[in-house]
Amino acid sequence: MHPAPSIILFTSLSGLGFGLLFFLGLGYPQPTGWVGFVFFLIAYFLAAGGLLLSTFHLGHPERAWRAMSQWQSSWLSREGVCAVAALVVMGLYALGLVFFDSAWQPLGWIGALLSLATVGTTSMIYGQLKTVPRWNMLPLTPALFLSLSLAGGALLAGQVTWATGLLVLAALVQVAWWVLGDKALVSSGSDLASATGLGAIGDVRAFEPPHTGTNYLLSEMVHVVGRAHALKLRAIAFGLGFVLPVLFLLLPFNHLWGVLAVLAHVAGVLVSRWLFFAEAEHVVGIYYGKR
Amino acid sequence: MTQLPETTERKLGLVIDLDTCVGCHACVVACKGWNTENYGAPLSDQDPYGTPSGTFLNRVHSYEITPKEGTAKLVHFPKSCLHCDDAPCVTVCPTGASYKRVEDGIVLVNEDHCIGCGLCAWACPYGAREMDAAEGVMKKCTLCVDRIYNENLPEEDREPACVRTCPAGARHFGDLGDPDSDVSQLVAERGGMDLMPEQGTKPVNKYLPPRPKDVLDEVDILAPLLATPETAEHRNLSGFLGWLDRTLEKI
Ligand code: SF4
Ligand code: SF4
Ligand code: SF4
Numbered sequence: 002m003h004p005a006p007s008i009i010l011f012t013s014l015s016g017l018g019f020g021l022l023f024f025l026g027l028g029y030p031q032p033t034g035w036v037g038f039v040f041f042l043i044a045y046f047l048a049a050g051g052l053l054l055s056t057f058h059l060g061h062p063e064r065a066w067r068a069m070s071q072w073q074s075s076w077l078s079r080e081g082v083c084a085v086a087a088l089v090v091m092g093l094y095a096l097g098l099v100f101f102d103s104a105w106q107p108l109g110w111i112g113a114l115l116s117l118a119t120v121g122t123t124s125m126i127y128g129q130l131k132t133v134p135r136w137n138m139l140p141l142t143p144a145l146f147l148s149l150s151l152a153g154g155a156l157l158a159g160q161v162t163w164a165t166g167l168l169v170l171a172a173l174v175q176v177a178w179w180v181l182g183d184k185a186l187v188s189s190g191s192d193l194a195s196a197t198g199l200g201a202i203g204d205v206r207a208f209e210p211p212h213t214g215t216n217y218l219l220s221e222m223v224h225v226v227g228r229a230h231a232l233k234l235r236a237i238a239f240g241l242g243f244v245l246p247v248l249f250l251l252l253p254f255n256h257l258w259g260v261l262a263v264l265a266h267v268a269g270v271l272v273s274r275w276l277f278f279a280e281a282e283h284v285v286g287i288y289y290g291k292r
Numbered sequence: 293m294t295q296l297p298e299t300t301e302r303k304l305g306l307v308i309d310l311d312t313c314v315g316c317h318a319c320v321v322a323c324k325g326w327n328t329e330n331y332g333a334p335l336s337d338q339d340p341y342g343t344p345s346g347t348f349l350n351r352v353h354s355y356e357i358t359p360k361e362g363t364a365k366l367v368h369f370p371k372s373c374l375h376c377d378d379a380p381c382v383t384v385c386p387t388g389a390s391y392k393r394v395e396d397g398i399v400l401v402n403e404d405h406c407i408g409c410g411l412c413a414w415a416c417p418y419g420a421r422e423m424d425a426a427e428g429v430m431k432k433c434t435l436c437v438d439r440i441y442n443e444n445l446p447e448e449d450r451e452p453a454c455v456r457t458c459p460a461g462a463r464h465f466g467d468l469g470d471p472d473s474d475v476s477q478l479v480a481e482r483g484g485m486d487l488m489p490e491q492g493t494k495p496v497n498k499y500l501p502p503r504p505k506d507v508l509d510e511v512d513i514l515a516p517l518l519a520t521p522e523t524a525e526h527r528n529l530s531g532f533l534g535w536l537d538r539t540l541e542k543i
Contacts, residue, residue, distance in 0.1 A: 002414075060408015060428025067405055068386035071294045077411055078386035131380065131491055132417045190490040191417070193355070197369060198485040198499055199310075203359035208366060211320070211351035214344040217422040221410065284488065285419035288353060288371065 002133065003224045004278035011055035012123060013274045015084075016146060017267065018047025019116040020154020022091050026113030029160055033102045041095040043157065045088070048116075052084055076129055080122035087115035120150040127277075134185035135281045141178050148174045149270055156246060156263055165250045168266075172243035175273065179235060182280070186292065191284045207290025222283035223291050234276055242269020294385040296378065300397035303469030304435055305375050305496035306455065307478055311503045313462040315354055315368030319454035323350040323372070323433075326453035331438040332403050336426035347424045349373070349433040350454055367502055370463070372454070373420035373433035374487065374495035375399050381412035381421060381432075389430070397469070397496060398437055403429045417491045440465075468496050 021044040024030075032040045056062045069085070071078040091112035097105040124146035127136040136142055152167035193207065194200025242265070249262035282292045327349055328334040337346035350372040358364040375392075379399050382390045389406035392399045401412075408428040413421040421432045436452035439445060449456060455463040466475035475498075478484065484498035529537050 058410075060410075060423060060430075061406065064387070064405065064407045067388070068407060068409070071386050071388050074295045074383045075386045077384065077409065081386065126384075126411070129384070130415055132415060191488055195488050195490055197355055197367075198487055198501065199355065199357055199367060202502070203357045203364075206356045206358070207353065208356040209354035211317075211353050211371075212348070214346075216345050217347070217413070217425070218419045220345075221413065221423075222419075283414070284417050284491070288419060 002278045002281045002283055003221050004275050005058055007054050007057045009271065009274045009278065011051040012146075013051075013267070013270050014047045014054070015051030016120055016123070016150040017153040017157060017270070018044050018049070018051060019084075019087065019119050020150035020152070021157040022048060022087065022116040022154070023113045023151065024154050024158035024160060024163075026091060026094060026109040026111075026116060028104060028106065028109060029163075030158060031098065031104055033098050037095065037098040040158075041091075041099065044091075048084070048119075049088060076122055076125040080119060080126060083115055083119040083122050087112060087119050090115055117147065117150075120146055131189075132284050133281050134189035134191070134284070135182040136277075137189075138178065138181060138185060141174070141181065144174050145171075145178045149273075153266055153270065156266055159259065161250055161254065164262075165247055168243050168247050168250075172239065175239065175243070186282050186284075189284070191287060193287055193290070196284070196287045207288070210289055218285055219289065219291075223286040223289060224279055225291060228280055231276060231280055234272055238269050238272035238276060240269070241265045242273055245269075294382050294388050294390055296382055296392055297394045300377075300393065300469070301395050302467045303375075303377070303397040303496045304440070304466070305397070305468045305475075305498070306372070306435075306452070307464040307466070307468075307475045307484060307498050307500060308370055309462040309464070309482075309500040310367050310369065311462075311482075311500060312460045313352075313368045313370060313458075314460050315352055315366075316459060317352050318457050318459060319370055319463060320348060320350050320352055322453040322457035324348055326436060326439070327431075327434070331434060333424055333427035333429055333431065335431060336424055338425050345425075347422045347431050349420075349422070349431060351419075365502070370454075371418060371420070371487075372497075373399060373416075373435075374418060374493070374497035375433075375435065377494035377496060378492060380415040380417075380491075380493060384411045384415045386411070398435050399432070400434055400437065401430050401432060403427075406430050417488050417493065418495075435465075468498065 025040060025044060056065050059065060068078055069081045072082050090108055094105055094108040094112050097103050121143055124143040128139050128142035131137050148171035152171040155164035155167050193205040197205050199205050245265040246262040249258040252258050286292045324335055335347040337344060350370060353369040353371060355367050355369055356364050357367055375397055379392055382392050382399060387405050387407055389402045390412050406429040408423060410423055412430055413423060421430055424431050440450050442450060451465045455465045464475050464478060466473045468475055470476060479498045482500040484500050486495050
């Protein structure tokens with residue numbers, strides 16, 4: 002799949018933002034006044050900013066509100082509904098903390114759940130697609146998004162113990178996702194034989210494509226370039242996203258280490274998310290003899 | 293609504309004969325023409341005289357098939373929306389722009405509601421949906437919904453443009469939900485098949501596999517060389533015709 006910068010930034014940043022909102026909602030930490038304001042500002046900047054970014058790749062952003070209507074069938078619609086609900090509820094909770102110095106805890110709990118649900122629905126937009134076997138790994142893809150979001154959230158919320166544990170968990174899920182994902186296309190059973198239905202006659206080879214130039218399908222769903230360095234990029238993502246942050250957290254606590262841990266983690270998540278798209282093979286590529 | 297109907301009253305669709313398709317792309321051109329001039333946003337082209345790309349609702353691939361024994365063969369393979377019964381492109385749509393019609397099973401996009409998110413194109417295994425780069429909305433085969441019911445057209449034109457134009461008679465249109473229809477009979481007779489059945493989309497369109505080639509009985513490939521050449525003597529004509537025959541032979 003084509004790794005569109007707007008979607009990579011959106012899923013990574015909003016994941017971190019909703020992760021932070023989850024911990025804030027639970028009351029870990031429970032900052033009030035100015036400190037509270039800054040915490041929520043960062044969380045909203047990430048969560049809502051990411052959401053806004055995601056509308057940039059739409060053909061008609063002005064109609065985006067319509068996307069809330071089909072929550073009964075569409076995960077993308079559910080994501081929109083959950084995100085708006087989470088932001089509204091957490092906004093009220095923040096109001097209490099920042100201006101009234103009081104934690105309206107039930108609101109925080111509901112907001113925390115909605116924040117988590119938003120990340121879950123985002124992951125299902127990809128996880129539901131049978132056409133992209135590497136994403137269609139359930140419940141591994143939601144586990145990847147949720148563990149990354151929680152680890153990043155704990156890190157931003159300054160919950161050192163939780164962050165360390167969750168980073169290790171997310172690292173394990175990430176490795177499992179990579180290893181199993183490498184076998185996903187083959188085990189999906191889709192190949193040129195099933196795509197053309199001609200496998201019974203003999204070996205099928207794509208002889209001539211339908212068009213000499215490129216088209217929407219090829220530029221959107223058949224991305225071959227980025228995979229050349231996939232292994233190196235995986236190592237970079239793993240080092241930055243998990244190994245470095247854990248090392249920084251294990252050092253005697255110091256705000257500088259904290260900031261470095263966050264920066265390394267965010268960079269690692271971005272690389273991992275780039276790979277999430279660049280490495281994913283859409284079965285339509287089979288019709289073109291590509292993957 | 294992007295929830296799929298339980299059943300549809302009819303299942304209109306295409307049956308494509310891979311045995312007779314000659315790969316002329318006439319159906320592609322007819323489709324582009326009709327659907328640019330009629331219902332919905334036109335199918336745009338980008339940089340048509342440079343490095344072109346553009347929106348098409350029907351495309352013809354070509355595949356080479358090498359059997360265990362014998363020579364390889366080429367199969368031309370037209371592909372457009374299969375109007376799936378279990379259409380994943382419909383259920384993923386967040387706006388309700390994509391829908392499957394209850395009355396005839398046609399899968400359509402309401403272009404006024406489409407936000408151009410592209411998720412439906414990701415959900416289709418067959419590459420049957422293309423986002424129009426000029427309009428920012430999703431385009432797909434409508435089964436020429438503006439032809440098949442169009443009483444302003446002569447009766448024989450009330451079928452999809454690709455079917456109407458195919459010079460090889462390789463495309464058939466009809467109700468695949470009715471076991472007695474011509475198309476259903478054809479599918480039963482010729483072993484019509486689904487594309488990528490493992491994707492669980494239950495396509496309505498069916499493909500007829502190429503038939504085995506005819507074989508002639510016992511022909512010596514040297515036969516043309518072994519045949520005795522005919523000469524005027526052998527023909528043994530008499531009279532004026534014989535003279536003419538012999539004279540022409542000598543020239
Ligand atoms: S062929 Fe693709 S676009 Fe058409 S109904 Fe099936 S899944 Fe949807
Ligand atoms: S591109 Fe349009 S039709 Fe397709 S899923 Fe998005 S809103 Fe629906
Ligand atoms: S017009 Fe008919 S013969 Fe020509 S490519 Fe299309 S289906 Fe094949």
